[in-house]
Amino acid sequence: MSASAAGTPRSTAREVRERVAALPDPELPVIGLGDLGVVGTVAPAADGVLEVEITPTYLGCPALEEITASVRDVLAACGHPDGRVRQVLTPPWTTDRITPEGRRKLAAHGIAPPLSPAPDRPVTVALGAVPCPHCGSRATRPHSPFGPSRCQSVLWCTACREPFPYLTAL
Structure with missing residues (x-):
C-alpha cells in the first residue's frame, strides 16, 4: 500500500478488485459482483488513476447506477477517491460468466441458474430443461416471462408445484 494525496493508505x-467482487448484486444480493461475472479489469489507466471495469448484465439494467455508486465507495475507502468506474459493453455479459460458486449460491437460494452450454452448442431453454432448485425435477415449464427482476423469468415445477425464478440466459 502507498499513501494517497490525503494521506490515506492506498x-x-x-x-x-477483491472488495469490488465481494459487493452484493443489488437485484440478486445472494451473489457478489465477482461471482456474477460483471467485474472486469481493475488497473491504473494511462493517466495513473485506478479504473474498475464493469460489464452490466444487460443494457438498461436498473441496478447499474447503484452498482457504480458502490464501486466508487470502495475506491474511496481504499484510498482512491479519484478512481473511475468504466462500463464495458463489448463483449457483452453472458450467463456463462457466472462462476460455479455463483451458480451454487443462486441454486441454494431458490433461483435456477442458467444452464451451462456445451462449448460447441448454444443454450436452449426448452420445456423441462431447467431443473427445479427445490426438488431437482426437470418437470418444469414456463410460468411468466417476467420475474422478480428484469433479468429473471418465472418457471413452474409440476413435480413439487413450486414456482421459482430463473436467471434468464442471455
Missing part, C-alpha cells in the same frame, strides 16, 4: 488494484 490499497493495491488486487485488493480493490
